[in-house]
Amino acid sequence: xxxxxxxxxxxxxxxxxxxxxxxxxxxxxxxxxxxxxxxxxxxxxxxxxxxxxxxxxxxxxxxxxxxxxxxxxxxxxxxxxxxxxxxxxxxxxxxxxxxxxxxxxxxxxxxxxxx
Amino acid sequence: xxxxxxxxxxxxxxxxxxxxxxxxxxxxxxxxxxxxxxxxxxxxxxxxxxxxxxxxxxxxxxxxxxxxxxxxxxxxxxxxxxxxxxxxxxxxxxxxxxxxxxxxxxxxxx
Numbered sequence: 001x002x003x004x005x006x007x008x009x010x011x012x013x014x015x016x017x018x019x020x021x022x023x024x025x026x027x028x029x030x031x032x033x034x035x036x037x038x039x040x041x042x043x044x045x046x047x048x049x050x051x052x053x054x055x056x057x058x059x060x061x062x063x064x065x066x067x068x069x070x071x072x073x074x075x076x077x078x079x080x081x082x083x084x085x086x087x088x089x090x091x092x093x094x095x096x097x098x099x100x101x102x103x104x105x106x107x108x109x110x111x112x113x114x115x
Numbered sequence: 116x117x118x119x120x121x122x123x124x125x126x127x128x129x130x131x132x133x134x135x136x137x138x139x140x141x142x143x144x145x146x147x148x149x150x151x152x153x154x155x156x157x158x159x160x161x162x163x164x165x166x167x168x169x170x171x172x173x174x175x176x177x178x179x180x181x182x183x184x185x186x187x188x189x190x191x192x193x194x195x196x197x198x199x200x201x202x203x204x205x206x207x208x209x210x211x212x213x214x215x216x217x218x219x220x221x222x223x224x225x
Binding site: 004006034041042043044045046049091093095103104105106107108109111 | 203
């Protein structure tokens with residue numbers, strides 16, 4: 001149980017275009033999902049907290065108009081990187097909160113490369 | 116924002132040796148999780164500790180939560196090459212957010 005999937009696993013896009021990343025909880029309902037960004041050889045940095053049916057809460061320094069988050073159902077959250085730039089290239093990981101309320105289960109990550 | 120200091124950040128040892136990774140903070144966490152991450156993959160939850168002083172064992176891995184719930188340790192006995200990876204501790208801040216340590220990159224040499 002507690003499986004989280006992400007799609008796509010890898011994406012390459014041109015500068016100026018937008019990219020959508022999906023995060024799904026496959027076998028449980030998640031009212032709260034989280035989006036992280038991880039640079040090479042570094043730890044995870046929380047970007048935003050996504051709550052089903054309401055607006056996402058963004059961490060300080062994260063542009064909400066650039067990183068659009070939608071959590072339309074209890075099993076799906078999406079992150080759209082708008083007008084992507086090469087500096088947006090990174091490993092994006094989502095997580096979903098387990099029903100016990102203590103744990104977060106992570107997706108396999110999405111490697112975004114902006115050329 | 117609560118900070119988690121993880122040490123060491125890098126550790127390379129021989130197969131069969133024991134090791135301990137530490138996770139420290141000046142703040143109290145309601146719970147603390149340990150994750151292991153392989154390159155190009157998401158973190159995988161190893162354990163959650165909730166109660167001060169709690170000790171949990173997972174085969175050769177022993178996790179301990181400090182009495183004051185400010186620190187935690189991960190001890191691996193008789194390390195094997197398959198234990199190689201990035202180990203992350205994460206404390207739960209408030210009601211929802213996890214705060215991650217910098218990670219410990221562990222390499223076990225055959």
